[in-house]
Structures are given as structure tokens and as C-alpha cells.
Amino acid sequence: MVGVVIVSHSLKIAEGAKELASQMTPDRIPLAVAGGTKDGRLGTDAEQVRSAIESVYSDDGIVILYDLGSALMSTELAIEELPAIQQARVAVVHAPLVEGVVTAVVEISLNKNWESIIVTLQEMDFGKAP
Amino acid sequence: MSLNSSQVKKVMLEIGETVEKNKEFLTELDLAIGDADHGINLTKGFRAVATKLSATETDDIGEIFTLVGMTLVGNVGGASGPLYGTAFMRAGSYAAGKTSLIADDFVGILEAAIGGIKMRGKAEAGDKTMLDALIPALNAFQEALKQGITVHGALTKAVEAALAGVNYTKEIQARKGRASYLGARSIGHQDPGATSTYLMLRTISKAVQTQGQPEK
Numbered sequence: 552m553v554g555v556v557i558v559s560h561s562l563k564i565a566e567g568a569k570e571l572a573s574q575m576t577p578d579r580i581p582l583a584v585a586g587g588t589k590d591g592r593l594g595t596d597a598e599q600v601r602s603a604i605e606s607v608y609s610d611d612g613i614v615i616l617y618d619l620g621s622a623l624m625s626t627e628l629a630i631e632e633l634p635a636i637q638q639a640r641v642a643v644v645h646a647p648l649v650e651g652v653v654t655a656v657v658e659i660s661l662n663k664n665w666e667s668i669i670v671t672l673q674e675m676d677f678g679k680a681p
Numbered sequence: 682m683s684l685n686s687s688q689v690k691k692v693m694l695e696i697g698e699t700v701e702k703n704k705e706f707l708t709e710l711d712l713a714i715g716d717a718d719h720g721i722n723l724t725k726g727f728r729a730v731a732t733k734l735s736a737t738e739t740d741d742i743g744e745i746f747t748l749v750g751m752t753l754v755g756n757v758g759g760a761s762g763p764l765y766g767t768a769f770m771r772a773g774s775y776a777a778g779k780t781s782l783i784a785d786d787f788v789g790i791l792e793a794a795i796g797g798i799k800m801r802g803k804a805e806a807g808d809k810t811m812l813d814a815l816i817p818a819l820n821a822f823q824e825a826l827k828q829g830i831t832v833h834g835a836l837t838k839a840v841e842a843a844l845a846g847v848n849y850t851k852e853i854q855a856r857k858g859r860a861s862y863l864g865a866r867s868i869g870h871q872d873p874g875a876t877s878t879y880l881m882l883r884t885i886s887k888a889v890q891t892q893g894q895p896e897k
Contacts, residue, residue, distance in 0.1 A: 589755075592718070592758050593718070594759050595758065596762075597755070597762075621858075624764065625763055627763075628763050681802075681857075
């Protein structure tokens with residue numbers, strides 16, 4: 552099953568998005584969050600992003616949704632630290648965070664594969680990609 | 682004479698002190714057009730750097746820069762963590778195996794840092810970012826060396842160019858980072874990232890002027 556990682560400056564946003572998306576299906580979707588800094592400030596932390604990825608990683612693939620610019624930078628740093636074989640199955644998508652996570656969870660519950668989920672989510676990009 | 686490993690470590694600590702002294706100033710600049718945490722975040726990051734540096738014995742300047750970069754990535758929290766972190770890690774790759782730095786290395790380090798920040802932030806000159814201090818500084822430094830000016834003189838020129846770059850960021854609209862959400866309202870405010878970059882360069886220059894004259 553494809554997994555989802557939510558990266559937000561705020562742990563509350565990350566957990567809220569997870570909660571909202573989980574309502575969409577009775578299935579247990581592999582969904583991990585990385586929000587805020589280690590010491591509870593607003594911000595993002597590449598190490599936490601990496602642990603979140605590792606906690607839900609499978610060869611079925613991972614999609615990562617993020618909120619603002621530096622969340623993307625921390626995510627990219629985290630991916631660079633992964634083994635190459637895992638890097639190849641981890642995709643950052645530029646869909647709006649909440650809508651993207653909800654859509655991702657629905658698509659996963661419909662057993663869509665990683666490649667097609669990425670296409671669906673990228674179509675939701677409203678100009679967020681840098 | 683050139684900068685050796687312990688002098689480089691000392692400069693890194695001095696950058697931390699400068700950041701800490703300007704914590705409120707940088708945070709205030711960030712309050713105007715960002716998320717009001719630049720000074721706080723960088724102070725957290727460089728305090729962690731000081732702890733890590735005191736625990737390392739290495740003479741390899743590449744390893745020192747890499748350690749600084751990784752520590753900033755893990756402790757800053759804001760955009761400046763990945764950006765300065767990547768800049769220092771790239772500088773670390775450039776300086777790998779070196780135990781002293783000369784003027785040409787300063788060029789190599791700044792080039793590596795600029796490349797890293799462009800890659801990580803997808804930014805270019807004129808986007809109202811740290812690059813608007815860093816790129817003019819590098820250009821001025823190289824130009825001064827070409828004209829046969831001393832390394833100390835060239836560093837002074839680089840710092841002046843960085844400050845001019847900071848002032849230029851007041852005139853332009855932010856195209857990257859949190860300030861870009863403000864659109865035209867970001868005009869009139871200087872960029873906090875460009876400002877912290879200028880402060881770091883000024884610290885490096887001051888340290889080199891007092892510690893020794895790098896060879897050309």
C-alpha cells in the first residue's frame with residue numbers, strides 16, 4: 552500500500568490534515584506526520600521528515616505533501632539522506648496540503664498505484680511548485 | 682600566512698556571536714515581511730554549532746564546514762536551516778581535506794555556497810534573498826583581487842558590496858520565501874536573509890583582518 556507523509560510547519564496542521572483524511576476511509580492507510588521543530592517551535596526539521604518517511608516506507612511508494620517553502624527544502628534534504636533505492640520510490644507532490652492528503656488517502660483506499668496517485672496529485676498544483 | 686583549522690573554527694564561533702548579538706534586529710526585520718523568527722532560529726542553530734565544534738578535534742576544514750551545515754539543518758527550523766545548512770555543506774565538500782585556506786579558497790567557498798543556496802531555494806539574484814548579498818560580495822572580492830588589491834582590501838570590498846546588496850533588497854519585491862506572499866508590500870523592507878549573510882561576511886572579514894593575511 553502506498554504511504555503518505557505530511558510535512559508542515561505546525562504539528563497541529565499536520566495532525567489535523569491526517570485526522571481529516573483518515574475520516575475518508577475505514578482502511579488503515581500508512582500515514583505519517585512531521586510537524587514543527589524538535590523543541591516545539593513552528594518550523595520543519597529534515598531529521599523528523601526522514602523518520603516519518605522511514606516509518607511508513609514500503610516499496611509500493613510514498614507521496615509527500617508539504618505546506619510552505621521551507622517544508623519542501625527540509626523534505627528534499629531528508630530524501631537526499633535516504634538510500635538510493637528508497638529515494639526512487641519517494642515523490643514530493645505540489646498539491647495543496649489538505650486537499651492533497653484527502654485525495655491521496657482516497658486514491659490509496661481505491662488501490663491505485665503510486666505512479667497514478669502522483670499524476671492525480673500533481674494535477675492539483677495551483678502554482679505551488681517552485 | 683593563511684587561515685588554519687583552528688582559526689576557521691574560531692570564525693564560525695564568532696559568526697554565532699554576531700548572530701546572537703543581532704538576534705532581535707534580525708527577528709524584527711523578519712517580523713515586517715516574514716514569520717518573525719530569523720534571529721531566534723539562527724541563534725538556536727549557531728548555539729548548537731558552538732556545542733558541536735567544541736566537541737570535535739578535526740583539522741579538516743571540510744569536515745568543520747560540513748559539521749556546521751548539518752548542525753544548522755537539524756537545529757534552525759526555519760528556511761535558513763536548509764539554506765545555510767546546504768551552503769556550509771557545499772563549502773565543506775569544496776574544502777574537504779584542506780587544513781588551511783587562502784584567498785582563492787574564499788572564492789571557491791563562496792561559489793560553492795551560492796550554488797547550494799540556488800539549488801536548495803530555487804532562487805536567483807534579484808529574488809530578495811541571501812543571494813542578493815552573497816553574489817555581489819563574491820563578484821567584488823574577485824574583481825578586487827584581479828585589480829591587485831590586497832586580500833584584506835578585497836574582503837572589505839566584498840563586505841561593502843554585500844551591504845549594498847542588502848540595501849538593494851529594500852527596493853525589490855520578494856519572489857521567494859514567506860515574504861513572497863506579501864507581494865508588492867515586501868518592497869521597502871530589507872531582506873532578513875540577505876542581512877544575516879552580510880553580518881556573517883562582515884564577521885569573516887573582521888576575523889581575517891585580525892587573525893592573519895591569507896596568501897593570494
